[in-house]
Amino acid sequence: MFKFDHIGIQTDDLENTVKWYKDFFSCEQNWTLAEFSDLTLKRLPSITQLVELQTGNFKFHIFDINSQHVAVPNNAIQYQHFCLQVSEKNQLEELKNRWFSLYESGFYKFKLNDPATDIVTDKDGVSSFYFYDVNGLEFEAMYKP
Secondary structure, eight states: OOOOOEEEEEESOHHHHHHHHHHHHOOEEEEEEOOOOHHHHHHOTTEEEEEEEEETTEEEEEEEEOGGGOOOOTTOOOOOOEEEEESSTHHHHHHHHHHHHHHHHSSSOOSOOOOOOOOEEOTTSOEEEEEEOTTSOEEEEEEOO
16 A cells, blocks of 8 residues: 655764765665745755655665754654665675775764674574664564575
8 A cells, every 4th residue: 555765864974974875775766856835845944955865765864963053852752763675695795894894984974883683593594684874774684484
């Protein structure tokens, strides 16, 4: 009934975020937008630019925001993480190595200094690891046999 279209990601450092997503996920940029509807401006009054990136059928909408004007209510619950499934187990190690390569390169500013986790396999044979993007958003990469 539904088809997943994109994840919306807010950042106060558009250039850093777009470059990291392109390099880590091998994304291509589809389009950019700097004029917004009244509804968008009401929901996101500090938005300045929107960039759509895509890898395969998976899309990211990167929203550049003025962080001085963003208020998140103290009681707001936000997503804990997004899980991305890979088709082959060896892709987990490749992604983890790519994450560390980008993290250690010095080309990106990370809001959190937490490294990617070890790859673990549960009793059902599902393997995964967790990592943060440059904004501190958590992802899980998972292989299910």
